[in-house]
Amino acid sequence: MVELVWLIPLLPLIGSxxxxxxxxxxxxxxxxxIGSAAVGLSFLIAVSIFWxxxxxxxxxxxxxxxxxxxxxxxxxSIDAAFLIDPLSTLMILIVTGVGFLIHxxxxxxxxxxxxxxxxxxxxxxxxxxxLMLVLGANYLIMFLGWEGVGLCSYxxxxxxxxxxxxxxxxxxxxxxxxxxxxxxxxGLFLLxxxxxxxxxxxxxxxxxFAAAHQIPPVTLTLITLLFFVxxxxxxxxxxxxxxxxxxxxxxxxxxxxIHAATMVTAGVYMVARNNVLYxxxxxxxxxxxxxxxxxxxxxxxxGLVQNDIKKVLAYSTVSQLGYxxxxxxxxxxxxxxFHLMTHAFFKGLMFLGSGSVIHAMSGEQDMRKMGxxxxxxxxxxxxxxxxxxxxxxxxxLAGFWSKxxxxxxxxxxxxxxxxxxGLLTAGMTAFYMFRQVFMTFTGKCRADxxxxxxxxxxxxxxxxxxxxxxxxxxxxxxxxxPFIFADGTALHQYFAPVFSHGAHAVVAAEAGHGLEILLxxxxxxVGVSGISIAALMYYxxxxxxxxxxxxxxxxxxxxxxxxxxxxxxxxxxxLYDYLIVNPxxxxxxxxxxxxxxxxxxxxxxxxxxxxxxAWVSHKFDIYIVDGLVNSAATFVSFNSLVWRRxxxxxxxxxxxIFVIGLILIVGGALLxx
Numbered sequence: 046m047v048e049l050v051w052l053i054p055l056l057p058l059i060g061s062x063x064x065x066x067x068x069x070x071x072x073x074x075x076x077x078x079i080g081s082a083a084v085g086l087s088f089l090i091a092v093s094i095f096w097x098x099x100x101x102x103x104x105x106x107x108x109x110x111x112x113x114x115x116x117x118x119x120x121x122s123i124d125a126a127f128l129i130d131p132l133s134t135l136m137i138l139i140v141t142g143v144g145f146l147i148h149x150x151x152x153x154x155x156x157x158x159x160x161x162x163x164x165x166x167x168x169x170x171x172x173x174x175x176l177m178l179v180l181g182a183n184y185l186i187m188f189l190g191w192e193g194v195g196l197c198s199y200x201x202x203x204x205x206x207x208x209x210x211x212x213x214x215x216x217x218x219x220x221x222x223x224x225x226x227x228x229x230x231x232g233l234f235l236l237x238x239x240x241x242x243x244x245x246x247x248x249x250x251x252x253x254f255a256a257a258h259q260i261p262p263v264t265l266t267l268i269t270l271l272f273f274v275x276x277x278x279x280x281x282x283x284x285x286x287x288x289x290x291x292x293x294x295x296x297x298x299x300x301x302x303i304h305a306a307t308m309v310t311a312g313v314y315m316v317a318r319n320n321v322l323y324x325x326x327x328x329x330x331x332x333x334x335x336x337x338x339x340x341x342x343x344x345x346x347x348g349l350v351q352n353d354i355k356k357v358l359a360y361s362t363v364s365q366l367g368y369x370x371x372x373x374x375x376x377x378x379x380x381x382x383f384h385l386m387t388h389a390f391f392k393g394l395m396f397l398g399s400g401s402v403i404h405a406m407s408g409e410q411d412m413r414k415m416g417x418x419x420x421x422x423x424x425x426x427x428x429x430x431x432x433x434x435x436x437x438x439x440x441x442l443a444g445f446w447s448k449x450x451x452x453x454x455x456x457x458x459x460x461x462x463x464x465x466x467g468l469l470t471a472g473m474t475a476f477y478m479f480r481q482v483f484m485t486f487t488g489k490c491r492a493d494x495x496x497x498x499x500x501x502x503x504x505x506x507x508x509x510x511x512x513x514x515x516x517x518x519x520x521x522x523x524x525x526x527p528f529i530f531a532d533g534t535a536l537h538q539y540f541a542p543v544f545s546h547g548a549h550a551v552v553a554a555e556a557g558h559g560l561e562i563l564l565x566x567x568x569x570x571v572g573v574s575g576i577s578i579a580a581l582m583y584y585x586x587x588x589x590x591x592x593x594x595x596x597x598x599x600x601x602x603x604x605x606x607x608x609x610x611x612x613x614x615x616x617x618x619x620l621y622d623y624l625i626v627n628p629x630x631x632x633x634x635x636x637x638x639x640x641x642x643x644x645x646x647x648x649x650x651x652x653x654x655x656x657x658x659a660w661v662s663h664k665f666d667i668y669i670v671d672g673l674v675n676s677a678a679t680f681v682s683f684n685s686l687v688w689r690r691x692x693x694x695x696x697x698x699x700x701x702i703f704v705i706g707l708i709l710i711v712g713g714a715l716l717x718x
Contacts, residue, residue, distance in 0.1 A: 047097055050127045051112050053087045053137055054176040060084070061169035068162025077152030080165030084148050084172055088141035095134050106131055106542050109182050109251070121246050128182035128250060132382065132543045136179040136314060139389045143306040144172050146510035150397050151298040153506030154404060158296075164204060168302065171197035175307045179314060184233055184248040187315070191229065191279070194308045195222045201303065202295040214294040221288040225278015232271030239264050254321040262326070269322050269329040273336075276312025280366050282340045287618055289363055293355040297400030300355060304362045305392035310385050313369040317378050320544055330374050337370025338463045338470075343615075345473040349480075350601075350611045353410050354399045357481050361436065362392060364470060368451055371463055377454035378544040379537050383525050384447035390521045391435035391444055394514035398429035401503040401511065402485060407496050412481060417490035421500045424508045426486045428515035433482050435518040437475035438572040440565075443522030449568050450525060450534075453561050464564075468571055475575025483583035527561065 060083025068076045098106050107130040115125040127133075148168060155161055174197060178190025196219075203215025236253065240246050245256040257265070276282070281289035289309065293300055303309065316323060316333065323330055344363035351357045365388050372381030403410055405422055419426040435444035448471060456464040490497055502508065524535045581591035582600070593599060601608045610616070 047094055047108055047129055048110060049090060050094060050110050050129055050180065053090050053094075053141065054173050054180065056083045056087045056090075057169040057172040057176065061166045061173060064162050064169065065166035068166060071162065073156055073161050074152075076162045076165050077148075077156075080169050081145060081148040081152060083169055084141055084145045087172070087176070088138070088145050091134070091137040091141050094129060095138055098129065098131065098134050103538075103542050115185070121248075123183060123185050123248060125186065126182035126249075127180045127186075129180075130543055131539050132314075132317060133179050135382065135386065135539075137176060139386060140172065140175050140179065140307055143389050143393050143514070144168075144175075144302060146513055147298050147302045147306070147393065147397070150301075150400070150507050150510040151296075153504045154298055154400055155296060160204070164201075164296070167197055167200045167204065168298075171201065171302065171307070175311070178311055182250060184236070184250070184253070187318075188230070188233065191275070191311065191315075192226065194311060195219065195226065195279070198222070198292070198303055198308055201299040202292045204295055204299065208294070211294040214288075214291040218288040218292050221285050222278050225275045225285055227274075228271045228278075229275025232268050232275070235264070235271065236268050239268070250318070257321050257325055260325075265322060266326045266328050269319070269326040270332065272315065272319060272322075273312075273329060273333055276315055276370075277336065278312075279315075280309050280312030280370070281363050282312070282336050282367065282370060283343060284617075286340065286344065286363050287621065290356055290359040290614070293353070293359050297355065297396060297403060300358070301393050301396035301400070304359065305396055306389040309362060309366055310369070310389070313366065313373060313381055313385050316370070316373045317382050317544075320373075320378050323373070324376060330376060332374070334371050334374025334460065334463060337367045337372075337374055338466045339367070340364070341367030341371065341470045342466050342473075343367075345470045345477070347611055347614050348477040349473060350608055351477075352412050354402060354412050354415075354481065354485065355396070355410055357412075357477060358392070358395055358399060361395075361474065361478070362388075364474065365392065365436070368448065368467065368470070371455065371467065372451045375455055375458050375460050375463065377451060377458070379534075379540045380447065380450040380454050382540065383522075383536050384444075384451060387435070387443035387447040387518070387522050390514055391432040391442075391518040394428060394432040394511060394518050395436070397507070397511055397514065398425055398432060401425040401507055402429075404503055404507070405500045406492060407499055409492065409496060412484040414491050414493075414496075415485045416488040416492075417486070418500065419486040422486075422502045424502060424511060428508075428511040429486070430482055431515045432518050433478040435522075437478050437576060438471050438568055439475075439576075440569060441519075441523070443518050443520070445569070445572075446522035446525040449565050450527075452568055453564055456564060457561075468568060471568060472571040472575040475572040476579045479576045479579035480583050483579060487583075488585045527558075 060080050063079050063083075064071075064076055068079075071079075098108075107128070110127045110129065112125040112127070115123045117123075148165070151164065151168065155164055158164060171194060174190045174193025176190070178187055178194060181187040181190060199215045199219040201215075202218050203212045205211045206215075233248070237246065237248060239260055240253065240256055243256060243259050245252060245259070247253060247256075260268070278285045289304060292304065295303075323333070341364045344360045344367065348357050348360035348364065351360060365384070369381045369384050369388070372378070372384060401422065402415065402418060402425060405418070405425075406415060409415070431442070435442040438445045438448045440446075448467075452464050452467050452471070455461075455467060490500070492500070524539075527534055578595070580587040581595050582588070582597050588596075594603065613619075
């Protein structure tokens with residue numbers, strides 16, 4: 046079955062083409078079935094490959110399948126090849142499994158949209174490129190998928206292109222990602238150039254990793270930093286995070302797919318895949334960890350005061366991605382990928398849950414106009430709360446195990462500062478997640494009367510994916526429970542062939558179970574504290590026990606400058622507009638004026654001069670050249686009229702002229718004596 050891995054990306058591509066070409070002539074139900082079935086079949090093949098991989102010995106769990114030779118240049122040959130190993134197998138399970146649920150959800154959420162066939166075509170195409178990214182056995186295949194998901198994000202975020210804000214958000218995502226991609230491709234060039242000098246020119250992972258020890262440390266640091274620039278753009282880290290919150294302009298299933306399970310995790314996957322290079326470049330690892338944990342805290346503070354239900358989740362995504370980068374930056378690759386997996390479950394659940402709320406609220410996204418929805422939408426409410434508990438780090442849900450492992454490994458490896466910031470961020474996460482829960486599902490409904498009459502639970506096509514994801518968010522972290530396995534968690538054992546150094550943290554942890562349990566307790570206490578503060582501020586039954594200064598309005602008034610700063614997202618977009626966007630616009634206007642006034646002036650002047658010269662030449666030709674020719678002709682014609690009279694054709698006239706001429710000649714001769 047492993048040999049059929051090429052079908053995993055091919056099936057979504059076929060679904061994309063089928064809906065893109067024929068979808069406008071098919072029923073909406075058929076379009077949804079084609080799009081969902083394509084990804085569902087890919088998931089089934091992925092499950093069979095996972096099962097096959099698990100039956101192999103650990104040292105045999107890396108298989109390269111070559112489809113065909115893609116291109117050959119000089120001494121380098123690049124194959125269209127797929128790498129099946131524990132990391133890629135887990136990723137294809139996440140992409141196709143969560144992707145399938147999102148496709149099923151979309152068939153209900155987007156059913157009334159006139160462009161449903163186009164939407165499913167884009168979704169399937171996105172899945173295809175993401176699968177190429179994670180399955181590729183070389184950097185060129187990865188880069189193909191890397192650029193493809195960037196293109197599809199533009200198409201999906203700006204899907205409702207009639208809405209200006211959606212179109213602008215799509216363009217913003219595309220441009221910001223291109224900035225990161227520029228760094229990524231420079232890293233590829235530098236890597237290939239360096240390996241060529243070493244006589245090992247290749248873009249195949251195995252060849253590159255085998256030669257990594259020969260690369261000079263400074264060069265390797267620069268290569269990994271350039272790769273990380275690409276990851277910063279794709280995974281929305283400081284300073285290139287600004288596209289992701291605006292991407293909420295796309296349909297909610299797009300938010301769930303792009304921002305929970307696939308595209309934004311591509312940067313984390315790329316660093317994890319290149320763990321050999323990053324392990325040899327410790328300076329880059331420090332940069333990755335600092336940027337990651339800084340982004341986690343930065344985005345969490347913004348999420349504290351946002352009122353748009355999807356914007357809260359957007360900044361939460363940025364924050365959780367920061368956690369993942371902090372993990373891989375300190376070398377805790379298994380922990381980072383573990384959190385990537387659990388995040389796909391609970392964040393996919395919460396995005397789809399928010400979509401269910403928006404669907405019930407007739408498109409309303411402001412939480413200040415919600416409230417009391419639990420009574421109308423029990424399935425959505427319960428599943429959403431499960432997701433919130435998971436991300437808040439409450440045991441035994443999935444988010445607790447993955448987040449705790451990141452914090453523990455940071456502490457155990459001596460990164461106490463990262464552990465402290467991560468712990469603070471965890472408390473903020475618990476607070477703003479349950480602020481969202483209380484504002485949305487509890488208390489009195491604050492919607493207008495018209496909206497109140499239309500609030501209802503979503504159809505089964507939307508609630509079934511919520512239930513499945515809620516189950517995964519609840520139990521999906523059990524594979525990462527410590528203390529059970531002698532050789533570390535099941536995930537550490539699973540990833541051992543990919544992250545050969547990953548067992549080191551586990552062995553060290555075995556000697557300090559007591560400390561780890563203590564840190565777990567601290568983490569849970571911080572999470573519970575965040576939830577409790579949110580309850581005192583936003584949950585009506587608890588509000589009567591809270592001091593007055595905890596009233597949201599009072600807090601906003603007391604901390605007005607800080608609240609304004611956070612609500613306006615630190616004015617980063619305005620700062621970028623002032624420092625980058627507006628100067629570039631002014632430069633473009635200057636260039637336009639220069640083009641119109643100088644370049645076009647020169648071109649138009651040259652055209653005018655050419656026309657004037659042609660006019661003068663034309664007049665010179667008519668009046669001088671043609672005039673001389675015509676004058677000569679007229680002179681000849683006039684003379685011919687005179688001399689023609691002498692040519693009468695009569696012999697006696699010619700004889701007379703002859704005699705006259707003879708007389709003149711003889712007379713002249715006689716007179717000259």
